[in-house]
Structure formats: structure tokens, C-alpha cells
Amino acid sequence: MSDTRSPIRTYSYLGPQGTFTEAALAQVPEAVGQNWRSVNNVGEALDDVISGRSDGAVIAIENSIEGGVSVAQDALATMPGLRIVGEYLVSVNFVLVAKRGTTLDDVKVVNAHPVAYAQCHQWMDATLPNHGHIPATSNVAAASALFDNDLADAAIAPPGIVAHYDLDVLAENIGDNPNAVTRFLHVSRTTVLPAPTGADKTSLIAELPIDRAGALLELLEQFSTRGVNMSLIESRPIGDELGRYRFIIDADGHIRDERVADALLGVRRFSPGVMFLGSYPRADKASITFDSKYSDEVFVEARDWLRGIITGEPEA
Structure with missing residues (x-):
């Protein structure tokens, strides 16, 4: 009898076990019961997907306190062949830990991931005003390093x-904001778009074609004139010369929505460096609202009207 069971799929995440990224991966329905591959950084996770070592990866992309995760944004911009298929939210808070027998008075140097450290700096400065900081590759790696060497006390x-x-x-x-949340992306190689849900997000990266007055405004107008709200826009240096930037954009809606599709066509005409990253369901499941003049029916009627003029159809 042949084995009809589906093959085990592999998903990469920033490890080791116990990280917030692992908590995000646990929310991915298709990853439940599959093989989870712990990696050391975002680049390795995405390279796993590109190379086929993994079927998907979960990476942190934005924090409600610190903003965009630049290393993830840059990786998505420079590693083609990836597609965002989902997003997940994880509430973020932190504890200060040390090896058994250590007291708070013993702490002189703290190991921490830079993003986590930034989210705890008020507590750290108030409680341990003279402490030093050693950066770690992940929040869990900071804790495990306490057993590897004596460089940090906590x-x-x-x-x-x-x-x-x-x-x-x-x-x-010890986090400075009890409402802190990190947004994670589920990234894969698939080009199949998830179906629109009415609560979707479309992500892309666009470059300004030329550095001149009003260029950024023209980019933004591609969305505003179609009634498409942008929930995120951040700039990152392209790196080839000073003054050259790419823009990471999250737009409300799905590429199958007429208004979003038309906006992306405008961006494509305006920015030859545009990269479509994906349309996928929002983690908060909040329905997208927009003015009725930007409904799909309005766009379809306008195209039919124009086609009728071009083809010489008699007006009704």
C-alpha cells in the first residue's frame, strides 16, 4: 500500500527555542506538526526559503515601539523570489534573568538583543544606571550565553x-511599554496569491526614479488618488550612493481589489524599481474601509465606459 501522507514541511525561524519568533511560528496553521528549523539570523532564514531548504520562514518586520526591523526590510529588498503570505502579532515583554545565586546588585553587564534592549532602556537606566550592554543575536541567545562565558552577569x-x-x-x-507588539511575516516562495478576505494588506518596495522636489509626493499620490490607505511607509538607503532611498510600503487592501491594483499600476509606471512582496490577510482581521467611489464596481464601470468610446459602441 502506498504512503499517501503529505511530506513533512520545514519552516525556518530565528532561534533558539523560546524566542518571540518561535511564538509567531506557532500561530502559522500550516506549520503545526511540521519541522521547525532554528537559524541564527534573518538572512539565513530567508536564504533557507530561496534555496529550498525550508518551505517557509517567519521573520520579525515591525515593532510597535521601535518601528521597522531594518535588517529584515533590507533582506526582503535584496533577496528576490520571496513572497509574503501571512502576518502574525506577538505581544512583547521581557524579564531580566541570571544564573542561579545572582542578585540584582551583582549585575554590571547585561546581554540583550539590540531591539529588546531598546525597549527596556528606561527600566535599565533607572534600575541599573551604570550597567554595560553586550548585543546578542536573539533574546534567547542572550540568556544561553550566560552559560557559555562570564562576559555578562544577566x-x-x-x-x-x-x-x-x-x-x-x-x-x-521590565519593558518600557506594556502594550508593545511585534509584527511577524510568514514568507515563502509561492506565487499563488491568498484569496481576498476584505481584511488584507499589500506590501511592496519602491524606489524614487530621480531625486528631485516632489518625487516622493508623486509616489504617495499613486495611492491617495485611488483611495488606498498606507499603514506603513519607511525609507531605507539603497546603498549605491548618498541620497538614494527605497520605500517599504504596506497598503490597505488586496491586489485583486481594483483600487489597489490600479495604484500598483501607477507605482509601476512611476518607479521602475518597484517590487511586489505580497497580498495577505491582516493579523488583526480589521476590515478595510474606503469611500464608495473607489469600489470595484466604479473601476469596472469606468473601464467599460472607456472601451465603449474606443470601440464606437452607441451610448445608452
């Missing part, structure tokens, strides 16, 4: 870290 880590490491929690809820 680490900033996720609250569930003690389930994986024998550590003492010196302080809880």
Missing part, C-alpha cells in the same frame, strides 16, 4: 525562558 529575555534554561528571574515586566 540577560534580557522572554518571560518563558525559564522553561528552557535553569535561570533565576531577577525582575519581571
Whole structure:
């Protein structure tokens, strides 16, 4: 009898076990019960997808406190062949941990991922005003490094870290904002678009064709004149010369929505460096609202009207 079971799929995430990225991956329905591959950085995770070592990857793209994750934005802009198929939100808070027997008074140097450290700097400055900071590749790696060397006395880590490491929690809820949230993307190689849900987001990267007054305004007008709201727009240097930037854009809606499709056509005519990253369901499932004059029916009627003029159809 032949084996009809589906093959095991592999998903890459920033490890080791216990990271916020792993918590985001746990929300991906198709990743449940599959093989999860822990990697050291965003570039490695995305390269796994491009090379075929993994079927998908989950990466952090934006934090509600620190904004866009630049290393992820740059990787998406420079690694073609990737497509965003979903997004997930993870609430973020932190604890300060140390090896057994360590007290808060013993802490002189703290190991922490730079983004996590930035989100805890008020607590750190108030509680440990003279501390030093050693950057780590991930929040869990910061904690595990306490067992590898004596460079740091404590680490900033996720609250569930003690389930994986024998550590003492010196302080809880040390994040400066209790409402902090990180947005994660599920990235794959597929070119099949998820069906529109009415609560979607479209991501793209666009370059200004020339550095001149009003160029950015013209880019933004491609969306505003079609009634498309942008929930994110951030600039990143292209790197070939000073003053050259690309823009990471999240637009409300799906590429199958007439208004979004028309906006992307405008961007394509305006920016030869445009890169479509994907249309996918919003993590918050919030329905997209827009003025009725930008409905699909209005765009279709306008095209029919124009076609009738060109083909000589008699007006009704």
C-alpha cells in the first residue's frame, strides 16, 4: 500500500527555542506538526526559503515601539523570489534573568538583543544606571550565553525562558511599554496569491526614479488618488550612493481589489524599481474601509465606459 501522507514541511525561524519568533511560528496553521528549523539570523532564514531548504520562514518586520526591523526590510529588498503570505502579532515583554545565586546588585553587564534592549532602556537606566550592554543575536541567545562565558552577569529575555534554561528571574515586566507588539511575516516562495478576505494588506518596495522636489509626493499620490490607505511607509538607503532611498510600503487592501491594483499600476509606471512582496490577510482581521467611489464596481464601470468610446459602441 502506498504512503499517501503529505511530506513533512520545514519552516525556518530565528532561534533558539523560546524566542518571540518561535511564538509567531506557532500561530502559522500550516506549520503545526511540521519541522521547525532554528537559524541564527534573518538572512539565513530567508536564504533557507530561496534555496529550498525550508518551505517557509517567519521573520520579525515591525515593532510597535521601535518601528521597522531594518535588517529584515533590507533582506526582503535584496533577496528576490520571496513572497509574503501571512502576518502574525506577538505581544512583547521581557524579564531580566541570571544564573542561579545572582542578585540584582551583582549585575554590571547585561546581554540583550539590540531591539529588546531598546525597549527596556528606561527600566535599565533607572534600575541599573551604570550597567554595560553586550548585543546578542536573539533574546534567547542572550540568556544561553550566560552559560557559555562570564562576559555578562544577566540577560534580557522572554518571560518563558525559564522553561528552557535553569535561570533565576531577577525582575519581571521590565519593558518600557506594556502594550508593545511585534509584527511577524510568514514568507515563502509561492506565487499563488491568498484569496481576498476584505481584511488584507499589500506590501511592496519602491524606489524614487530621480531625486528631485516632489518625487516622493508623486509616489504617495499613486495611492491617495485611488483611495488606498498606507499603514506603513519607511525609507531605507539603497546603498549605491548618498541620497538614494527605497520605500517599504504596506497598503490597505488586496491586489485583486481594483483600487489597489490600479495604484500598483501607477507605482509601476512611476518607479521602475518597484517590487511586489505580497497580498495577505491582516493579523488583526480589521476590515478595510474606503469611500464608495473607489469600489470595484466604479473601476469596472469606468473601464467599460472607456472601451465603449474606443470601440464606437452607441451610448445608452
